[in-house]
Amino acid sequence: MTASRTPLLAIxxxxxxxxxxxxxxxxxxxxxxxxxxxxxxxxGSGKSTLAHVLAGRPGYQITxxxxxxxxxxxxxxxxxxxxxQGVFLGFQYPVEIPGVNNVYLLKAAVNAVRKQRGLPxxxxxxxxxxxxxxxxxxxxxxxxxxxxxxxGFSGGEKKRNEVLQMLVLEPRLAILDETDSGLDIDALKVVxxxxxxxxxxxxxxxxxxxxxxxLEYVVPDIVHVLVRGRIARSGDRTLALELERRGYDWxxxxxx
Amino acid sequence: xxxxxxxxxxxxxxxxxxxxxxxxxxDTVAPGLDEDVVRLISRxxxxxxxxxxxxxxxxxxxxxxxxxxxAHVKFAPIDYQSISYYSAPKARKDGPKSLDEVDPKLLxxxxxxxxxxxxxxxLAGVAVDAVFDSVSVATTFKERLAAAGVVFCPFxxxxxxxxxxxxxxxxxxxxxxxxxxxxxxxxxxxxxSFVYVPKGVRCPMxxxxxxxxxxxNTGQFxxxxxxxxxxxxxxxxxxxxxxxxxxxxxxxxxxxxxxLDDAYIKYSTVQNWYPGDAHGVGGIYNFxxxxxxxxxxxxxxxxxxxxxxxxxxxxxxxxxxxxxxxxGEFYSVATVNHYQQADTGTKMIHIGPDTRSTIxxxxxxxxxxxxxxxxxxxxxxSAHGARNFTQCDSLLMGGQCGxxxxxxxxxxxxxxxxxxxxxxxxxxxDQLFYCLARGITEEDAVNMIVxxxxxxxxxxxxxxxxxxxxxxxxxxxxxxxx
Numbered sequence: 001m002t003a004s005r006t007p008l009l010a011i012x013x014x015x016x017x018x019x020x021x022x023x024x025x026x027x028x029x030x031x032x033x034x035x036x037x038x039x040x041x042x043x044g045s046g047k048s049t050l051a052h053v054l055a056g057r058p059g060y061q062i063t064x065x066x067x068x069x070x071x072x073x074x075x076x077x078x079x080x081x082x083x084x085q086g087v088f089l090g091f092q093y094p095v096e097i098p099g100v101n102n103v104y105l106l107k108a109a110v111n112a113v114r115k116q117r118g119l120p121x122x123x124x125x126x127x128x129x130x131x132x133x134x135x136x137x138x139x140x141x142x143x144x145x146x147x148x149x150x151x152g153f154s155g156g157e158k159k160r161n162e163v164l165q166m167l168v169l170e171p172r173l174a175i176l177d178e179t180d181s182g183l184d185i186d187a188l189k190v191v192x193x194x195x196x197x198x199x200x201x202x203x204x205x206x207x208x209x210x211x212x213x214x215l216e217y218v219v220p221d222i223v224h225v226l227v228r229g230r231i232a233r234s235g236d237r238t239l240a241l242e243l244e245r246r247g248y249d250w251x252x253x254x255x256x
Numbered sequence: 257x258x259x260x261x262x263x264x265x266x267x268x269x270x271x272x273x274x275x276x277x278x279x280x281x282x283d284t285v286a287p288g289l290d291e292d293v294v295r296l297i298s299r300x301x302x303x304x305x306x307x308x309x310x311x312x313x314x315x316x317x318x319x320x321x322x323x324x325x326x327a328h329v330k331f332a333p334i335d336y337q338s339i340s341y342y343s344a345p346k347a348r349k350d351g352p353k354s355l356d357e358v359d360p361k362l363l364x365x366x367x368x369x370x371x372x373x374x375x376x377x378x379l380a381g382v383a384v385d386a387v388f389d390s391v392s393v394a395t396t397f398k399e400r401l402a403a404a405g406v407v408f409c410p411f412x413x414x415x416x417x418x419x420x421x422x423x424x425x426x427x428x429x430x431x432x433x434x435x436x437x438x439x440x441x442x443x444x445x446x447x448x449s450f451v452y453v454p455k456g457v458r459c460p461m462x463x464x465x466x467x468x469x470x471x472x473n474t475g476q477f478x479x480x481x482x483x484x485x486x487x488x489x490x491x492x493x494x495x496x497x498x499x500x501x502x503x504x505x506x507x508x509x510x511x512x513x514x515x516l517d518d519a520y521i522k523y524s525t526v527q528n529w530y531p532g533d534a535h536g537v538g539g540i541y542n543f544x545x546x547x548x549x550x551x552x553x554x555x556x557x558x559x560x561x562x563x564x565x566x567x568x569x570x571x572x573x574x575x576x577x578x579x580x581x582x583x584g585e586f587y588s589v590a591t592v593n594h595y596q597q598a599d600t601g602t603k604m605i606h607i608g609p610d611t612r613s614t615i616x617x618x619x620x621x622x623x624x625x626x627x628x629x630x631x632x633x634x635x636x637x638s639a640h641g642a643r644n645f646t647q648c649d650s651l652l653m654g655g656q657c658g659x660x661x662x663x664x665x666x667x668x669x670x671x672x673x674x675x676x677x678x679x680x681x682x683x684x685x686d687q688l689f690y691c692l693a694r695g696i697t698e699e700d701a702v703n704m705i706v707x708x709x710x711x712x713x714x715x716x717x718x719x720x721x722x723x724x725x726x727x728x729x730x731x732x733x734x735x736x737x738x
Contacts, residue, residue: 055693058685083695091693095686099708105694108704112695148708165694 006071008033008204009054009173014065016046016053016229023049025229026065031173034201038215039208040240041226042248047208048092050226051177054206055089056082069173083109084116088171090162092178097149102161105149106131106168113169134167137197139190156187163194170198175206180214192217212240225251284343289336291315294443297342301412301446304419307426314432314442321436327599328628328660329568331504331541339475339506341444385410385449385465397461404460406490407452411479414450421452425483429512429549429576437508437570438545441477445510448478453488453519462718464493467509475506482512484519486552491522493721504532504567509544517552517579522560524717525573526725529565534594534623539567546573547603550582550611558585559602560716562725567596572630574603577611577642584613587713591729592625592657601631601662606639606672615646618710620729621657628660635672642672650680651709653702703730 007030016024023046031037041047053060054067056079067074069087077085097105111121122130131145138160150158159179166174176195180188195205195218207218215223215237223239224231225248232251233239243251285296294315298308323334385408401408407418414422432442449465467478484490507529513521523546532539542565548557559573575584586602604613619627633644650659665674683705691701707714707726714722 057689057693079689079692080695080697083693089693091690095684095690097687097690097705097708099711100704105691105696105704108696108700109694112697116695169694 007031007068008070009074009206010066010068012066012068014050014053014067015063016049017061017063018049018059023060023229024053024065027226027230029224029231031204031206033172033204034199035221036199036205036207036218038220038223038237038240039206039226040210040212040223040243042252043210045226046229047210047226048177049229051089051092051175051206051208054082054175055079055087080112083169083171084113086113086172088166088169088174090159090166090174090176090179092181094150094153094158094162096151096153098151100149101146102149103128103131103145106165109165109169131164131168134164137167138164138194140164155182156184159183159191160187160194163191167194167198170203172202173204173206174198175208177208178210179207180209180211188214189217212244215240227252284340287338287340289315289339289341289444293341297444297446300342300344301415303415306419306423307415310427310432311443311445314439315444317433318436318439318443321439324436327570327630328626328662329570329597329599331568334504334506334541336440341475341477342446344446385463400460401463405454405457406459406463407450408463409450411445411448411450411481414481418450418452421483422450422481425481425512425514427512429514429547430510430545435545437543438510441479441508441510441545444475445477445479448480448509449482450480451482451490451492453482453484453490455485456487457485458488459490462491462493464495466495475508477507478509480509480511481514482521482523483514484516484521484555486516487518488516489520489522491718492524493718494523494525495528495724504539504541506541506543507566509546511544511546511573513548513557515548515550515552515555515557515579515582518554519552520556520558521548522558523548523573524721525559525561525563526717526721527561527563527565527569530567531565531596532567532594539596540565542566542569542571544571546571547576548574548584549576550579550584550608552579553581553608555579555582556585557583558587558716560587560713561589561600562713562717562729563588563590563598563600564725564729566598569596569598569600571600572602574605575613576605576607577613577639578607579611580608581610581612582608583611585716586613586615586617587716588616589618589620589710589713589725589729590627590629591620591622592627593622595624597626599628599630601629603632604634604644606633606635606642606644609638609640609642611639611642613642613644615644615648616712617646617648618713619648619650619659620653620706620709621650621659622653624656626658626660628662630662630664632664632666633674634665635667635669635674637668639669640671642669644672644674646674646676648676648678649709650678651706652680652682706730 009031011027011029014024014027039047062075074082107127114122140160162179179191183191192214220237223235223237225233285293291312294311298311430438432439451463453459482492513523515521529540529542550557557575561573563569573586577584584604590598590600592598601617602615615631617629619629621627629648635642648661652659659680661678663676667674687705688698688701706729714725717725
């Protein structure tokens with residue numbers, strides 16, 4: 001199939017600075033539909049910057065390089081456009097929005113995507129049915145829907161909420177920024193089950209993570225190691241295991 | 257998205273919607289204020305002698321007072337002699353006996369404001385008194401209310417039909433000596449609404465007054481008096497708007513509420529006076545005195561206000577909690593954008609034992625707006641076991657605006673408790689980006705965050721008002737971010 005030959009996401013020679021400091025330094029990466037990629041790397045290597053730049057967060061200067069998504073220039077799109085086109089960012093630190101119901105935000109997000117696709121707004125009853133199924137998978141209780149967005153959530157609840165949003169929005173490209181950090185083993189398994197449930201030949205996922213622990217439950221097709229703003233090494237999942245054994249200094253040393 | 261959200265979206269694209277002027281012949285007295293003007297107003301309204309005298313006492317007292325400037329607002333001195341103190345649309349005959357006789361231009365005006373006066377066009381649950389400049393032009397559903405024993409009529413009519421109630425209660429909560437603007441109002445007040453709910457009656461519908469300033473260089477000085485007799489209940493809504501003009505116009509109203517034993521008065525305001533333009537030119541000076549007295553045991557007065565309009569807002573809807581176990585509440589959302597200034601809050605005066613009060617104030621500042629919460633909680637020596645809870649939250653949008661909080665607390669009874677919580681927050685880049693990353697537009701995101709912030713106040717409003725309030729908020733904050 002030709003679809004799998006054209007990458008869903010193609011990043012080419014991406015250079016990004018933040019307040020004059022070079023963070024990404026000629027990063028090149030291709031993600032095809034159906035694939036799960038893990039991006040690992042030491043603190044400060046540019047992992048989160050990459051995730052934010054793909055989602056369109058302001059405050060980053062792109063000085064060189066291109067990013068195409070479904071064959072189009074992703075960087076030319078406003079953040080909300082990217083989301084509606086099927087790009088999803090799972091936040092490392094999901095923000096609290098007091099007084100705004102979880103279910104309200106979720107419904108607004110779903111309808112924004114549906115509008116883009118020329119579909120009518122989802123009716124409330126149908127929507128609740130859809131959300132409840134996914135909530136079960138994420139071990140989230142019903143009362144959760146009427147709570148304020150991330151308001152007073154524990155770290156684990158916030159991360160599960162991010163994955164729930166992903167499941168409901170069904171993005172083509174999901175970028176999960178350290179969704180595993182701060183989770184105990186049970187929560188990690190729930191999050192992994194959520195991510196695995198949405199693997200499909202049409203969709204791709206980029207897992208940004210510091211530890212290989214998540215990769216025991218979500219087995220990636222390709223693992224990349226990011227060092228000083230570029231990919232220093234790529235391989236299959238054994239690379240993650242080797243990294244764990246030998247530490248990031250091993251790759252950092254090589255890349256220097 | 258829900259219908260409400262769509263409605264919000266359309267409203268956002270508009271700006272101040274009520275800025276039009278109605279071309280209508282008016283009977284307007286020459287600018288200036290002296291005893292002759294006061295007598296003229298009183299004569300036009302065919303008032304009994306006690307009321308004329310009361311007005312004159314107020315005027316004489318007012319002449320000894322000075323315009324107050326302690327509020328955290330700035331305005332050029334007002335020339336009180338250049339204001340016209342009475343303006344009424346010319347009646348074709350002696351005054352409309354029914355809606356069919358009301359000038360079609362006036363009906364059209366209220367139609368445009370979204371307040372249709374034809375009863376069949378009205379939502380069944382709300383009776384409306386429409387006040388245009390200095391007079392009430394129409395009151396709906398009077399017969400149905402009368403059947404329940406409820407009196408709901410223009411103030412000027414109550415002067416003739418219920419003089420004994422007026423003589424007993426007028427000025428009993430806000431005396432004519434109270435403050436500069438209330439005293440001025442007492443001398444020259446023109447019209448307003450009068451409500452009396454008899455013993456044990458639950459008012460069968462929401463009562464509502466819609467105030468409209470139309471004429472130029474006039475002030476509006478209306479007076480509202482609501483009396484809830486023993487064991488009665490009434491919910492009253494107040495709306496207002498004015499044409500868009502470059503001159504500032506003065507609105508100095510007085511509202512008095514009296515709740516007897518076990519009575520409950522719920523008073524809601526959505527204030528949308530013209531706020532001036534984006535450069536701070538024009539707009540209404542809204543200098544208003546609102547006070548309710550829980551005169552009886554277990555009486556309950558609840559103020560809810562959503563303030564989006566006016567160039568300057570200066571008002572403190574307050575409760576005097578005299579009756580044992582009585583309850584006072586104040587729920588407020590005050591928004592300032594561009595160059596608007598608001599100094600608003602409440603006073604809770606606890607006199608009776610076991611009285612309780614709750615204050616929830618949400619201030620939103622955008623543009624160059626200055627928003628001040630000023631509140632007094634006073635526990636008198638007789639207020640055994642009285643309790644107050646106050647929560648003041650401010651939300652800032654952009655770096656040019658300001659939020660200020662002046663809470664005053666006086667406790668003279670050691671068994672009384674007072675709690676105060678305050679917070680100031682900004683709509684953060686993080687919150688906005690989080691919504692954007694979910695495909696939601698910036699405007700929708702701001703509205704969503706602001707509505708969330710105001711939720712605990714909006715839920716106190718009657719349903720249809722809550723929708724209107726939310727929509728108004730979206731309009732008044734238009735362009736505040738990004």
